[in-house]
Amino acid sequence: GAVVSQHPSWVICKSGTSVKIECRSLDFQATTMFWYRQFPKQSLMLMATSNEGSKATYEQGVEKDKFLINHASLTLSTLTVTSAHPEDSSFYICSARLAGGPRTGELFFGEGSRLTVL
Amino acid sequence: SQQGEEDPQALSIQEGENATMNCSYKTSINNLQWYRQNSGRGLVHLILIRSNEREKHSGRLRVTLDTSKKSSSLLITASRAADTASYFCATDSSNTGKLIFGQGTTLQVKP
Numbered sequence: 001g002a003v004v005s006q007h008p009s010w011v012i013c014k015s016g017t018s019v020k021i022e023c024r025s026l027d028f029q030a031t032t033m034f035w036y037r038q039f040p041k042q043s044l045m046l047m048a049t050s051n052e053g054s055k056a057t058y059e060q061g062v063e064k065d066k067f068l069i070n071h072a073s074l075t076l077s078t079l080t081v082t083s084a085h086p087e088d089s090s091f092y093i094c095s096a097r098l099a100g101g102p103r104t105g106e107l108f109f110g111e112g113s114r115l116t117v118l
Numbered sequence: 119s120q121q122g123e124e125d126p127q128a129l130s131i132q133e134g135e136n137a138t139m140n141c142s143y144k145t146s147i148n149n150l151q152w153y154r155q156n157s158g159r160g161l162v163h164l165i166l167i168r169s170n171e172r173e174k175h176s177g178r179l180r181v182t183l184d185t186s187k188k189s190s191s192l193l194i195t196a197s198r199a200a201d202t203a204s205y206f207c208a209t210d211s212s213n214t215g216k217l218i219f220g221q222g223t224t225l226q227v228k229p
Contacts, residue, residue, distance in 0.1 A: 006160075032215055043206060044161075044219045093160060097215035107215050109153075111160040 002028045002103075004096045006110035013084055014118055020080045021113045023094030028108075029074040030096035035067075038091040038112075050077040074099070084117045091115075124207060124220040132228050137194040139223040141207030142187075148213040150183055152192050155204045155222075164192075164205075199229040 003026040013019050023033055031052045036044040048069050049057040056069035066088075068080040077096075081088050093112040098104055123142045131137055143150070149168045153161040167174045167183045167190065174181045180193040194201055204224050208217040 034216060036219075043221050044208075046216065046218065049214075049216055091158075095161075095215070095217075105213070105215065107151075107163065107217070109161040109163070112158075114158070 002026075002096075002098060002106070002108045004094065004108045004110040006092075006094060006113045008113060009111060010114040010116075012116045012118065015085050016083055018080055018082045019084055019115060020078055021092055021094075021115070023077045023079070023096065023110055025075045025096040025108070028096075028101075029099050030077075031074060031099040032097040033071060033077040034095045034097075034107075035069060035077070035079050036093045036095070038093060040091075044093060047079075081115065084115070086117045089115055089117045124205075124223050126223060127221065128224045128226070130226040130228065131197060133197060133199055135197055135227075137197050137201070137225055137227070139192045139205055139207075139225070140189060141191070141220050142189045143207075143209045143218075143220070144188065145209075145211055147185075147209045147211050149210050150181075150190050151208045151210065151217065152179075152181060152190075153206045153208060153219075155206065157204075161206070194225075197225075197227045199227050201225060201227045 033050040035047045050071040071077040152164040207220040
């Protein structure tokens with residue numbers, strides 16, 4: 001089956017540093033990936049839609065300069081949290097949309113990346 | 119923004135009992151999906167129901183969709199302790215994969 005890998009699965013960083021999280025589709029191509037954040041005991045909030053080869057589309061209220069998204073290839077999207085602060089501590093989850101083939105359009109989620117900013 | 123409202127927020131039942139979770143949404147949809155999340159983990163896709171479908175089954179899962187009421191329900195029959203998890207509904211309004219999630223229901227199944 002299709003697998004989406006997120007790396008790192010957890011990261012602790014100091015306030016003011018930048019952290020990059022990768023979302024990789026291992027055995028399929030994904031022209032579109034989505035980034036969500038989830039606070040403890042809450043639901044997933046869509047942050048942005050990442051399209052291969054073009055700029056990401058951000059949801060209202062999400063700072064694009066704070067959360068940099070790069071979708072450089074059909075199998076990789078990255079989310080960089082710049083100048084991280086403790087309030088950025090969260091669980092970040094990506095999903096990838098299968099492009100092409102009989103199962104085109106199906107979504108697959110990564111295991112999530114837990115960010116803790118000290 | 120969150121579209122879905124789910125109830126109950128928390129549900130505790132004994133193993134073997136059935137669990138029903140409800141989801142309501144606000145705008146028109148192309149499809150509605152249910153996901154499961156174990157604590158601290160990613161999402162597992164359970165079932166997708168399209169706007170022109172009213173009911174769908176998958177194993178012990180039964181999902182209904184009422185587009186006139188903008189609501190859906192997930193029924194888990196003969197629950198097991200391993201079903202303990204959070205369950206989320208998510209709506210796709212444009213068939214693009216962009217999902218808006220409900221608040222979720224935390225299910226505890228006691229052995």
